[in-house]
Amino acid sequence: MPSLDNEDIDRSSTKQSNYSATREEDVIKPISTSSKTISSDDFEKLYEGQPAWDIDQPQPEFVEIADQITGSVLDSGCGTGENALFFAARGCDVTGVDLLSTPIERATQKAADRSLEATFLQLDALKLSELNQKFDNVLDSGLFHVFSDEDRQRYVNELSRVMHPGAKLYLQCFSDKEPTGSGPRRISQEELHRTFDEGWEIESITPCHYLVREENNRQYTSGGPHAYFCVIRKH
Template sequence: MAQNVPSKEHFQQAYDGSAPWDIGKPQPVFVEAAEQITGRLLDVGCGTGENSLFFAERGHPTTGIDFLEHPIAQAKRKAAARGLPAAFRVMDALRLDQLGDVFDSAIDCGLFHVFSDEDRAHYVNALARVVQPGGRLFLICFSDLEPPGDGPRRISQAEIHAAFADDWQVESIRQARFETRRDPHQSPFSEGGPLAWFCVIRRSAG
């Protein structure tokens, strides 16, 4: 399967304009799963922070990280304006050990599918260092049911199971969609939003 790995500049340019995934509210799949998400929360690849802020408002001690300064600055401004105590840091998701902290839950909204095969393995290992045993990762990624074309890699269920074969247990995978900005000139994806997999993955207890 083609890797189609976007560059850092791609994301910088997206945030300089109107990133199609930056919809000004949390992704619906995380709102739907909110009751399953417990304790201290890490939002990996948080962008401008809408998912983080949703969970902070629900009372979760929340940390969001992203490798770009611009969306993190926006997330901090939003948190201050809304009076929410979420923390935001500029950080490479492959260096999560530098957080010096562990979390009960983690969310990944469209980060997993941007990595090369090599970096995907590093990413999963990095997550295992910061999600406590028994904690869970809630992940949405592009599905291989989405027709080939622009955008990130399409991911199969088999690839998800393979990536999380060690130190994790895939509890569930279901079909979902990303909500994107409703701009017909900007979205080359399926009508109704790109097809996705929503996964619940538990960190092994020992």
């Protein structure tokens, strides 16, 4: 650790803006199925414990496509860093950013504990261009779907500013196949195509499931929340 209408792993990211969910007693209530950007206050409450998505391992969809990723990697809305650290262990030059200080502190400690080199920064994803750096790859596991329509477009514009031409965005978000309830807004394939219509090419959208903490499973579809895993290339 970090939106529009409401949207299968069948295989085995300072309070500056708003975004990344709740201890079990908190997450049982919907964080936001509305069109508003999820607030940083909501995310801070979640990090008082261990959020549903903080699973102490990378999301399986990112593991599956790992061989496609080389060079520099930005993990946008990195949380406590599991996806970022997975790619750091594979030799990638990794930077992770998150809105809140707590997950960044935890990610930094994990990197030290595992003797891995990775940079973790507290930064609003709506201000990614402040990094003054471009990347070969961007990871987004659970950030895209927390934004309002307006902030979503701001976010995509910021992504474009920090990606080399031909760089790829690997994005996992809640899908509209997941029933309304706990968690963020659901995203449709139509929304994805509309959002990345200009300056991007969607190479694939694959139905999958999010892996969540065992104690949170009962809040979602059996097997984990329905999601889409997308590979999107910047022109």
